[in-house]
């Protein structure tokens with residue numbers, strides 16, 4: 018027997034291979050099963066082109082055998098096998114891929130899922146094995162050969178006996194260390210889990226002897242171990258099946274089998290694309306929010322398969338942040354993988370797929386909004402915030418994509434409405450899209466600032482999420498209509514109201530100046546209000562920052578002193594104003610007291626904290642005596 022040496026560089030390459038290409042040792046099984054599947058695929062192809070051969074699907078399978086006594090794990094296949102020369106060429110030369118050559122020679126394109134391309138996967142066996150033995154009999158050959166290697170120091174090839182065409186790979190597992198327990202690769206549950214994870218959709222059966230405890234015959238309570246050969250992979254992935262053959266239940270089962278969520282998905286989307294980049298995808302919009310959705314632990318992304326083999330558990334680049342709730346998978350044979358198959362070499366194809374997925378999810382949501390409104394509202398209640406973050410983030414670059422998916426509660430319709438529906442209903446003289454911000458619909462309903470707009474029959478959108486105003490600021494306008502807060506200093510309603518307000522403020526200038534002085538830097542102005550009908554006082558704002566924004570920003574660590582420019586608006590038609598006038602004439606200290614009480618009332622209405630609650634309650638007491 019002649020021992021052949023690896024070339025010096027090959028030794029280093031093998032060492033590199035074994036220790037640095039892959040992040041998880043368990044992928045050796047994925048690689049060896051993929052090779053076995055490729056070998057059967059080649060057999061299938063040969064049978065198609067060679068009339069003397071027949072391909073009976075039942076004869077072709079992969080079998081995994083764990084032998085705990087000898088610490089060996091074997092992967093058998095009934096594929097095309099390897100001749101002596103092929104063993105030497107393919108397993109003696111690193112980066113020599115017989116599979117890639119086969120694909121090229123036969124100009125295989127659609128329909129063949131040959132996985133191998135780099136000629137390195139086989140060597141991953143050395144991550145878990147001290148020695149690897151390959152026994153193979155090639156199609157059309159009478160002889161069989163045994164290839165053996167302990168890794169970097171070379172390999173031997175010798176004739177052996179093997180009855181059937183195919184290959185058997187025997188791994189002598191490494192001894193356990195403190196950090197690594199190689200024994201686990203002999204455990205049925207572990208092997209099943211690895212196969213399910215990476216190779217579930219290999220299209221030939223992967224068989225394994227499985228043990229179960231069964232009632233011993235003739236006894237009532239004695240159990241015995243029964244060994245039974247079982248197929249452990251699903252073989253045909255649901256995404257390769259014809260959509261017409263699949264039912265809602267099939268998709269729902271897939272959703273739960275894949276552990277995408279514990280809920281039932283609200284919507285599923287099945288894409289089979291055959292264009293510039295070929296791919297299949299099954300996407301789900303969950304019904305419930307994952308418990309960790311708004312935590313750092315939540316990882317967005319879709320499962321990525323290449324020809325049915327799992328490449329990445331969560332590929333984040335396939336889905337934008339604002340659709341991060343979408344679950345599912347993509348399988349494409351057109352991806353250019355890197356050598357470890359854990360990453361992509363180029364992301365060109367991935368970008369194309371991601372763009373299509375984004376468009377498809379958007380259009381499905383739009384359809385749901387149009388045709389299944391209740392369902393959409395349910396969706397929006399759960400994930401609407403994410404869409405609003407999408408409008409706000411990245412400097413608003415996704416606002417066009419997302420604006421028509423937004424819905425808000427409407428003061429007039431008493432239900433959720435889209436911006437488009439709002440625009441269609443706008444009054445002729447109405448210039449702006451009005452919104453009011455607050456903690457809840459109930460609280461906004463009672464906001465005094467909405468009185469004048471409601472009286473004019475203008476619709477108001479209620480913003481109850483922290484993000485709402487920020488998102489709308491980023492949106493700026495919708496179909497050329499600007500947004501305006503009901504608390505804004507200038508509501509932009511017809512001009513004479515504004516004039517009236519200015520002249521009322523002028524008439525009462527002295528008293529308002531006094532009140533402004535009394536409140537010093539808390540407010541920038543005191544004005545007569547035209548928006549108030551039944552309430553004596555409210556706050557309005559000038560400038561960019563509204564009161565709701567102040568509330569949100571002031572809770573953030575860097576902005577404790579951020580303040581909106583507040584205006585105290587006084588309803589001069591309210592009988593309280595008479596009391597203010599009287600106090601101004603006869604008792605200025607009392608007016609100070611009134612001003613303080615009114616200002617604090619306005620803060621309370623806005624849900625803002627009172628600067629000095631003790632002073633406020635003392636002031637109320639003073640008024641009572």
Ligand SMILES: Nc1ncnc2c1ncn2[C@@H]1O[C@H](COP(=O)(O)OP(=O)(O)OP(=O)(O)O)[C@@H](O)[C@H]1O
Nearest residue numbers: 052056107114115116133134135136137138139184
């Ligand atoms: N079970 C097998 N039956 C027949 N040929 C095999 C088998 N395993 C490996 N080979 C041959 O050995 C070659 C090298 O295998 P290896 O796993 O290193 O690379 P690959 O599968 O071609 O590519 P990749 O690194 O992308 O997996 C294969 O291309 C194939 O020709």
